[in-house]
Amino acid sequence: MTPKLADIWVYLAATPLLGLTVTLLVYQGAYWIYQRLNFHPLLNPVALSVAALVLILMLTGTPYQTYFDGAQFVHFLLGPATVALAIPLYAQFDKLKRAFVPLLGALLIGSVTAIISAVGIAWLLGASKTTLISISPKSVTAPIAMGIVEKIGGLPSLTAVLVVSTGILGAALAKYVLDFLQITDHSVRGFSVGVAAHGIGTARAFQVSEEAGAFSGLAMGLNGLATALLFPLLVWLLRVF
Amino acid sequence: MLGALTVLLVFQLVGEAVAHGLDLPVPGPVIGFALLFLALLARSGVPDDLRDTATGLLRHLSLLFVPAGVGVMVHLSRLREEWLPISVALLVSTVLTIACTALAMRWLIRVFSKKTAP
Numbered sequence: 001m002t003p004k005l006a007d008i009w010v011y012l013a014a015t016p017l018l019g020l021t022v023t024l025l026v027y028q029g030a031y032w033i034y035q036r037l038n039f040h041p042l043l044n045p046v047a048l049s050v051a052a053l054v055l056i057l058m059l060t061g062t063p064y065q066t067y068f069d070g071a072q073f074v075h076f077l078l079g080p081a082t083v084a085l086a087i088p089l090y091a092q093f094d095k096l097k098r099a100f101v102p103l104l105g106a107l108l109i110g111s112v113t114a115i116i117s118a119v120g121i122a123w124l125l126g127a128s129k130t131t132l133i134s135i136s137p138k139s140v141t142a143p144i145a146m147g148i149v150e151k152i153g154g155l156p157s158l159t160a161v162l163v164v165s166t167g168i169l170g171a172a173l174a175k176y177v178l179d180f181l182q183i184t185d186h187s188v189r190g191f192s193v194g195v196a197a198h199g200i201g202t203a204r205a206f207q208v209s210e211e212a213g214a215f216s217g218l219a220m221g222l223n224g225l226a227t228a229l230l231f232p233l234l235v236w237l238l239r240v241f
Numbered sequence: 242m243l244g245a246l247t248v249l250l251v252f253q254l255v256g257e258a259v260a261h262g263l264d265l266p267v268p269g270p271v272i273g274f275a276l277l278f279l280a281l282l283a284r285s286g287v288p289d290d291l292r293d294t295a296t297g298l299l300r301h302l303s304l305l306f307v308p309a310g311v312g313v314m315v316h317l318s319r320l321r322e323e324w325l326p327i328s329v330a331l332l333v334s335t336v337l338t339i340a341c342t343a344l345a346m347r348w349l350i351r352v353f354s355k356k357t358a359p
């Protein structure tokens with residue numbers, strides 16, 4: 001780089017504009033690939049974008065915090081987007097009313113399965129205590145999971161990564177698991193993805209159908225509530241035994 | 242769009258206020274989501290503007306997780322040390338959660354539709 005170009009780079013690298021713009025460009029590139037390959041579940045746009053951005057940041061020697069100063073504007077929209085999930089859910093209200101008890105039952109089973117199986121398997125394979133705590137709410141939407149982990153002594157930023165990884169895995173694998181189990185009802189397919197893989201699963205479900213998306217969004221909201229409420233109870237149980 | 246975005250932010254803000262005020266273990270946006278849902282029920286309908294904005298925002302929901310996901314680079318050394326327990330736990334637990342939830346819901350729907358059927 002000539003000195004002039006280097007000056008421009010130093011200036012741009014320090015502004016939030018760069019992190020924000022690069023995030024949008026990379027995501028749209030990833031989404032374009034995903035679309036061109038007929039929304040193949042294994043080519044999840046979040047996974048592609050994260051991989052590309054990590055590579056870019058490492059090659060340019062940019063610290064994560066500098067990048068996040070710009071990308072936080074995208075991150076911020078998670079809040080209003082969570083609120084906005086009420087709208088597709090409202091559209092499915094009739095179906096929701098009819099299936100109220102099955103939904104609550106499935107939620108409870110799914111929520112407990114997600115926590116216990118994640119912590120149990122990681123513990124059996126010798127994960128550290130910090131990792132065990134940070135992985136426990138991995139199926140819950142990021143802001144809730146990070147809030148929970150902060151309270152019980154884990155690493156919220158590690159939890160964010162584990163939550164996003166879980167979402168990517170769930171979005172990528174749900175089709176195969178549900179096809180194998182011969183689950184055809186889109187409300188059931190959507191709901192199970194939402195319990196296991198929160199917002200990223202929900203984003204995937206919306207790409208499949210409006211009904212699957214609405215039930216996935218509902219499951220994500222309910223699992224957030226359920227886990228936030230179940231957690232103090234589980235921690236208390238662990239202390240007692 | 243501006244009006245709808247304001248509605249979403251107001252509900253989020255009220256949600257945050259309720260969560261902090263009552264010291265609830267649930268984040269503000271989730272309470273805002275529940276409150277907006279109740280408001281739509283009370284109003285029995287979604288304004289077109291709000292529906293369009295929500296659809297636009299949710300169409301690219303996955304974009305919103307990218308900045309948090311890039312945080313993986315901060316934890317690379319821990320992930321290298323504990324890659325086996327972490328990857329197996331995430332993979333098996335996610336598949337298990339999808340399967341258990343789906344099977345439980347399908348079974349419960351069958352049980353309850355039998356009960357209510359004449």
